[in-house]
Every structure is written in structure tokens, then in C-alpha cells.
Amino acid sequence: MKAMLPVGTAQLVGIGDDAAVLAVPDGRVVATTDFLIEGRHFRRDWASAADVGHKAAARSLADCAAMGAEPSALLVALAAPPDLPLSWARELAEGLAAECTRAGAHVIGGDTARADQVILAVTGLGDLAGRSPVLRSGAGPGDLVAVAGPLGHAAAGLALLEAGLTTDPLVGEHLRPAPPYDAGPEAAGLGATAMIDVSDGLLADLGHIADASGMGVDLDSGTLRPGDRLIAAARAVAASRRHSDRTGLVTRPAADLALGWVLTGGEDHSLAATFPAGTRLPPRWKVIGIVAGGSRDHGVVVDGQPWAQAPGWDHFSAG
Amino acid sequence: MKAMLPVGTAQLVGIGDDAAVLAVPDGRVVATTDFLIEGRHFRRDWASAADVGHKAAARSLADCAAMGAEPSALLVALAAPPDLPLSWARELAEGLAAECTRAGAHVIGGDTARADQVILAVTGLGDLAGRSPVLRSGAGPGDLVAVAGPLGHAAAGLALLEAGLTTDPLVGEHLRPAPPYDAGPEAAGLGATAMIDVSDGLLADLGHIADASGMGVDLDSGTLRPGDRLIAAARAVAASRRHSDRTGLVTRPAADLALGWVLTGGEDHSLAATFPAGTRLPPRWKVIGIVAGGSRDHGVVVDGQPWAQAPGWDHFSAG
Numbered sequence: 011m012k013a014m015l016p017v018g019t020a021q022l023v024g025i026g027d028d029a030a031v032l033a034v035p036d037g038r039v040v041a042t043t044d045f046l047i048e049g050r051h052f053r054r055d056w057a058s059a060a061d062v063g064h065k066a067a068a069r070s071l072a073d074c075a076a077m078g079a080e081p082s083a084l085l086v087a088l089a090a091p092p093d094l095p096l097s098w099a100r101e102l103a104e105g106l107a108a109e110c111t112r113a114g115a116h117v118i119g120g121d122t123a124r125a126d127q128v129i130l131a132v133t134g135l136g137d138l139a140g141r142s143p144v145l146r147s148g149a150g151p152g153d154l155v156a157v158a159g160p161l162g163h164a165a166a167g168l169a170l171l172e173a174g175l176t177t178d179p180l181v182g183e184h185l186r187p188a189p190p191y192d193a194g195p196e197a198a199g200l201g202a203t204a205m206i207d208v209s210d211g212l213l214a215d216l217g218h219i220a221d222a223s224g225m226g227v228d229l230d231s232g233t234l235r236p237g238d239r240l241i242a243a244a245r246a247v248a249a250s251r252r253h254s255d256r257t258g259l260v261t262r263p264a265a266d267l268a269l270g271w272v273l274t275g276g277e278d279h280s281l282a283a284t285f286p287a288g289t290r291l292p293p294r295w296k297v298i299g300i301v302a303g304g305s306r307d308h309g310v311v312v313d314g315q316p317w318a319q320a321p322g323w324d325h326f327s328a329g
Numbered sequence: 330m331k332a333m334l335p336v337g338t339a340q341l342v343g344i345g346d347d348a349a350v351l352a353v354p355d356g357r358v359v360a361t362t363d364f365l366i367e368g369r370h371f372r373r374d375w376a377s378a379a380d381v382g383h384k385a386a387a388r389s390l391a392d393c394a395a396m397g398a399e400p401s402a403l404l405v406a407l408a409a410p411p412d413l414p415l416s417w418a419r420e421l422a423e424g425l426a427a428e429c430t431r432a433g434a435h436v437i438g439g440d441t442a443r444a445d446q447v448i449l450a451v452t453g454l455g456d457l458a459g460r461s462p463v464l465r466s467g468a469g470p471g472d473l474v475a476v477a478g479p480l481g482h483a484a485a486g487l488a489l490l491e492a493g494l495t496t497d498p499l500v501g502e503h504l505r506p507a508p509p510y511d512a513g514p515e516a517a518g519l520g521a522t523a524m525i526d527v528s529d530g531l532l533a534d535l536g537h538i539a540d541a542s543g544m545g546v547d548l549d550s551g552t553l554r555p556g557d558r559l560i561a562a563a564r565a566v567a568a569s570r571r572h573s574d575r576t577g578l579v580t581r582p583a584a585d586l587a588l589g590w591v592l593t594g595g596e597d598h599s600l601a602a603t604f605p606a607g608t609r610l611p612p613r614w615k616v617i618g619i620v621a622g623g624s625r626d627h628g629v630v631v632d633g634q635p636w637a638q639a640p641g642w643d644h645f646s647a648g
Contacts (some may be wrong), residue, residue: 028395029361042348043404076347085362131450
């Protein structure tokens with residue numbers, strides 16, 4: 011793999027020694043580890059090796075950005091069955107390197123082993139460049155809640171894949187989420203009080219901020235209306251389900267399906283953050299709600315009400 | 330797991346946010362990732378969960394020490410089948426924490442997921458504290474070759490386990506290797522020109538230094554004679570093999586078996602390093618040979634000769 015991977019200036023010692031050495035000039039390093047496991051996080055019949063590389067890198071690098079850090083390096087541990095084609099591993103490395111390039115990071119080390127499944131464990135390292143880390147716990151009453159990057163696109167892409175509708179470009183947003191990495195340090199510079207990447211779904215992840223901050227979050231549904239692409243995808247998925255549905259159950263309208271993707275779909279790795287009231291936000295940060303104080307307000311509500319459908323990843327599995 | 334793990338002063342943000350933040354005061358961080366996979370690196374019927382935790386931590390922390398760094402933190406990704414007992418995971422965390430304490434490090438983050446096997450991917454982070462990293466590539470002609478920590482003990486322990494001889498204390502050295510972590514920074518301070526941890530076997534790992542440095546290594550067999558414990562273990566293993574051997578093949582003498590463990594046994598995670606000639610070494614660094622320059626001398630020899638037996642991990646599987 012080594013020869014395929016570009017070398018960064020922060021990489022003082024790279025692949026091939028007992029360990030890598032990375033420059034982190036401000037004396038702190040941001041570090042996170044995530045699994046990507048075949049059959050659970052990806053399917054080799056749906057995702058190319060390059061797709062898997064992009065997604066594996068994105069998961070960890072987005073976590074670095076969500077702390078307010080610039081992603082700087084990855085360590086990639088790859089376990090695979092002995093019959094995994096070498097070409098698959100090569101394309102995986104290319105996908106990892108390409109997503110690192112998007113983020114300004116480099117692969118500096120890793121490990122390989124045999125296992126029954128393809129398993130990636132990816133460690134992301136990041137550089138705060140003098141900024142304070144943005145935790146989940148800093149949201150205060152009256153703070154703006156804003157998001158950078160798409161919501162529900164990865165979930166729509168997964169539903170399209172499950173329905174066999176593989177030509178919609180949203181499928182690509184499931185296979186290769188493209189986190190807005192530089193929005194993380196940008197938010198930190200704008201004084202963000204809390205931040206998280208949207209990996210479990212907007213309601214669930216804002217719930218983590220609400221819990222950690224001891225606050226509530228009230229979202230404005232008017233700002234979260236699904237766009238035309240999501241509505242069209244929802245119509246196609248709903249039509250496909252009607253077609254294949256032998257139970258006679260009524261299918262939810264497409265608009266509800268699409269709103270569900272926006273509110274509960276995970277894996278977009280967009281960034282959700284809270285900012286002091288009055289903060290002037292760049293256009294890519296869209297205000298979607300407000301932080302509500304007081305212990306009775308804990309949790310995330312939409313237009314003041316709990317969202318009717320149970321959020322979560324397996325939301326559509328009964329659909 | 331979080332509540333069971335002690336918090337270190339270098340840990341600025343720990344488990345529970347998108348990523349951890351670790352202080353690395355000299356502006357560089359040493360980073361390495363290693364797998365520990367059930368059925369390949371450990372067996373749950375031989376190793377307790379605490380043993381697996383010790384070994385998983387030791388693998389990565391020893392790599393940090395082998396760069397001349399003080400191990401400072403671990404990120405632990407654990408994938409397991411759904412039926413893994415919670416008590417097993419708890420004991421694993423205790424083992425990880427205990428080995429971190431031996432090394433002066435702390436667990437600062439991780440991930441969990443489901444998989445068909447128990448799989449650990451452990452990232453170790455370390456602090457060079459102003460020292461230059463000690464690479465594999467710096468050995469020069471005439472340098473002393475020295476080792477800190479035991480050689481062949483883990484291999485003897487494995488052979489005893491395979492023979493069903495579980496009461497010998499060497500078994501514990503296979504299940505819980507105890508790398509001499511502080512010998513790594515010590516060697517860097519003494520001017521070590523190259524260093525590696527003995528994970529694949531002494532001949533193989535010194536071969537990595539020889540290759541990376543473009544040098545040869547000549548070991549003095551007189552300094553590598555197996556001690557009484559290894560000889561006794563080899564006698565017991567040899568007796569067990571004779572007992573169960575129905576092929577009628579002659580078993581090698583115990584002394585040869587034990588010397589094989591010393592030269593080719595992996596997983597002790599002792600440190601092997603090269604030092605300029607004349608360096609006064611503390612007692613725990615035992616000089617075992619010399620670096621020979623010149624392109625015709627590449628490779629590792631014992632008393633000037635290639636070692637007769639092919640080195641490597643599966644050495645005794647045909648025994």
C-alpha cells in the first residue's frame with residue numbers, strides 16, 4: 011500500500027517503522043477510532059473498494075472536524091479473508107488516499123491481518139491549531155442550532171439501494187459521504203459552543219449535544235423541508251414498495267418518508283453545531299433551531315413537540 | 330467501559346465526545362495501530378479477558394517505546410459477537426487499564442461493533458519529550474547490538490500451552506508479555522542509532538534493522554544461551570512430544586529447541602537496539618552482537634554463519 015499513498019509535510023516518520031511520527035505544532039492531538047465492518051457498515055456487492063475507502067476515511071476525519079480540528083492523518087488497520095483480491099485492497103487504498111486529500115490529511119500507518127470478514131479500524135488524528143476543542147457539552151440557552159452539509163442524503167441513497175434503484179445520484183451520497191471538513195475549524199473560529207458530526211441521525215446526534223449540555227433543542231420544521239431530490243427519491247422508493255408490498259398496508263406519503271430521512275438518517279457526516287445568539291454565520295451554515303434551557307426542556311423537539319416517529323437507524327426496515 | 334478506566338493528566342478530552350484530545354507538549358505525536366484477533370493472536374480458551382487486554386495494550390505501547398517515546402494513550406476498537414459476556418468485556422477493560430498503568434499511559438477513546446470474531450484494533454500514542462525518534466534505519470558499522478527484556482519466553486509459553494503444560498510460569502509470559510517500556514526512552518537518551526520491538530522474533534526483527542540500515546548484524550551465540558527456565562521448559566515440551574509422537578521421528582535436543590525460541594520466538598515485545606561502539610549501557614541492556622558494514626554483509630548471522638534453521642513463527646508446528 012505504501013507506494014500508493016502520498017506523503018504529507020506533517021508526517022515526520024511514515025509507514026514502515028514501528029510507529030509513525032506526526033507533527034502537531036500546538037502540542038495537542040485530536041484522536042478517534044472507528045470501525046467499518048463488512049455486512050454491517052458496507053456490502054461489497056453495493057460498494058466498490060474505493061467507496062469503502064472513502065467512507066472509512068470520512069467516518070474518522072469527520073469526527074476530528076467535529077472537534078474543531080483540521081484532520082491531519084489516518085492509521086488504517088485492515089483485516090480481510092485470504093481470498094480478498096489484491097486489486098480490491100489497492101482500490102481501497104486509493105479511496106482512502108482520495109478522501110484524505112479532500113480533508114487535507116494523509117495515511118501515515120496501519121496494520122493488516124486475516125479475519126473472516128473485511129474489517130477496517132481507522133484512527134483519525136487532527137490538529138486544533140491553537141483553537142479550543144468544541145465539545146458536545148457547551149450549548150447554552152438561546153444558542154442557534156445550525157448544520158453544514160446535507161441531511162438525509164445517505165439514508166435516501168440506502169433506501170434507493172435497498173429498492174434496487176441504483177441510478178439515482180443520491181446512491182453515491184450513501185456510498186461516499188462527503189463531510190464538509192473545513193466547516194469544523196470554521197465553526198470553532200466562529201465561537202461554536204458545541205458540535206457533533208451527524209452519524210446516527212440529526213435527532214439522535216442533537217440529542218447527544220442536549221444530554222451533554224443539560225439543555226433542550228427545538229427544531230423549526232420549516233427549515234428542514236426535504237428538497238426536490240429527496241422528495242423524488244422518496245416517491246420512487248414508495249412506488250417500489252407499493253409494487254412489492256403484498257401485505258396491503260398503506261404506505262406513508264413520500265413527503266413523510268423524506269422528512270424521516272432528514273431527521274433520522276445517519277451517515278451523512280454533516281456537522282451540527284450551536285452558536286451564541288446573534289452569531290453571523292456563513293451561508294453554508296443553515297440555522298435549523300434553537301437551544302432551550304431549563305431541565306424540563308431536555309431532549310430534542312420539532313416545532314415544540316416530540317417527533318412522532320421513533321428515530322433511529324432501523325426506521326425503515328419495517329416499511 | 331468508561332467508568333472503569335483511570336484518567337491521565339495528558340488527557341484533555343477523554344471518552345464520550347466525537348474524539349479525544351491528548352496533550353503532546355513537544356509538538357509531535359508517535360502513533361501506531363495493531364490488530365489482536367481471536368483465533369489468530371489469542372484463544373479465549375487459553376487466555377483470560379484480562380490477558381487479552383494486557384497483550385493488546387502491550388503490542389501497541391511497545392511500538393511507541395521502540396521509537397524512543399513514552400507511551401501516553403490508547404484508543405481501543407472492540408468488535409465482538411453479540412453473545413460475548415459483559416463480564417468478559419469488563420475484564421478486558423481491566424487488563425487494558427492495568428497494562429496502560431505499567432506503561433504510564435491511559436485509554437482515551439475507542440469504538441465498539443459487532444463481528445463474527447473478537448477483534449481488537451488498538452492505537453497507541455506516545456510522546457518523544459523532545460528526543461529524536463529512533464528509527465530502524467540508523468544502525469552503523471561497528472555499532473553494538475543490545476536487547477532489553479526476555480527473549481523466547483513467549484514462544485516457550487506458547488509451546489507449553491500447545492503441549493498442555495499450563496502450570497509453568499512461562500505460560501504467563503506468553504499470555505501477558507511485559508515489555509520494558511522505559512527502556513525505549515532510555516535507549517534514545519543513550520544515543521541508540523536504531524531500535525525495534527521483538528514481535529516477530531529476534532532474527533526477523535534485527536533483519537528489519539539490517540535491511541532498513543543497509544547493514545549486516547553478527548550475533549554472538551555465547552550471549553544468547555537459553556537460561557535454566559527455558560531449558561527446563563524445552564525438556565518438558567520435548568518429553569511431551571516424544572510421548573505423543575507416533576511417527577518415530579527423532580526429536581531435537583532440548584537445548585536446540587530452547588535456542589530456537591530465543592532466536593525466532595516472537596511476541597516477547599522486548600526491545601532490540603543498536604548503539605555507537607563504546608556506549609556504556611545500563612545492566613538491563615545486554616550486548617548480543619555487532620553491526621557489520623558493507624553490502625556483502627547484509628542480513629543477520631550467528632557467529633558469522635546464517636542460522637541453520639529457517640526463522641519464523643510456524644517453526645515448531647512440524648516438530
